[in-house]
Amino acid sequence: MRDEEYRLLWEEEERHWWHAGKRQIVRGQVLKFLAGRSTNQGKVRLLDVGCGDGALLRELGCLVEAEGIDCHLPLVERARAGGLRVCHGDACRLPYDNATFFDLVLLLDVLEHLDDDRLGLMEAGRVLRPGGMVLVSVPAHPWLYGSHDRALGHRRRYTPQSLFRTAGGAGLSVEFMSYTNFFIFPAAALVRMKERSQSGGAVRGCLPPFWGKFIAGFYRVESWWLKRWSIPIGLSLLVRLSKEAFL
Structure with missing residues (x-):
């Protein structure tokens, strides 16, 4: 991703409706997970892979013991300056061994950036404790791939089938899958289709x-x-994954 696009993301992450909406959806999923745990299981440990400058960590810090990792050092330094527990590292080579279990691992708009998305999921599963959850969000509909994706460094967009296969190849079970960003999908799809014939540009929300x-x-x-049901169509995909045994 270009430096200018990082600057825009830094400026917008706290206030822009796209990021705020994603955090709201993720918070709802985390609360659902917490509601299903018994009170004697202790504080939940959460790892946000690709945490950026830590906006989501700040929001979830009152609910769980949260930490993050990101491959972009300027973002890591920004998060650390804000007092967050964030390390510099690679999603495909997490700096935790198998004995360091997390109850929740987040991969939010990360897999589409990886050359080997299956390996990224395997790493998330490796540090996840049995009974824990990996929460993944990715851009949907390969036919929408265009200049917006290229500007953001996306390797691909997903279908439910391709995401299901990738998860299965990583040894993880799909507990729930749904489209998200339902309400903005029609307008966003029109914009993205128009962008397909254009070159990059600054990364902005489509509204x-x-x-x-x-x-x-x-x-x-x-x-x-x-929290209750899936959505049949939308701009992104959300999936909850689990594992039954050690990878």
């Missing part, structure tokens, strides 16, 4: 930021819905 408060209501509905 104007001043729509933020209006769109936030959509994400509240979506977060509530995803």
Whole structure:
């Protein structure tokens, strides 16, 4: 990803409706996971792989014992400056051994950047304790791949079938899969299809930021819905994965 695009992401991550909406959906999934645990299991340990500058870690820190890892040193330094526990490292070579179990591992918009996405999932499974959960989000619909994806350094977009195969190849079981970003999908799809014939450009949300408060209501509905049911179509895919034994 280009330096200019990192700068834009840093500026927007805290306030932009896209990032805020994603955090709301993830928070709902974490709360669902916590509700299913018995009270005597202790504090939940969470690892956010590809945590960026730690906006999500700050939000989840009151719920779980959270730490992160990211391959981009400027983002790691920014997160550390904010007092977060973040290390510099590679999603395909996590600096934790098999005895360092996490109850939750997040891979949010990470797999599409990896040359070997199966290895990235295997690493997440390796540090996950039995009974834990890997939560993954990825961009959906390969037919939408275009300049926006290239600018962000995406190798691919996913279908439910391709994501299911990748998870299975990594030794993980799919517990739940759904599309997300349902409400913005029609407008976003039109923009992305137009971008397919254009070269890169600054990374921005596909709808104007001043729509933020209006769109936030959509994400509240979506977060509530995803705690109970799946969504049949959307711009992204969300999947909950588990493992039954050590990898």
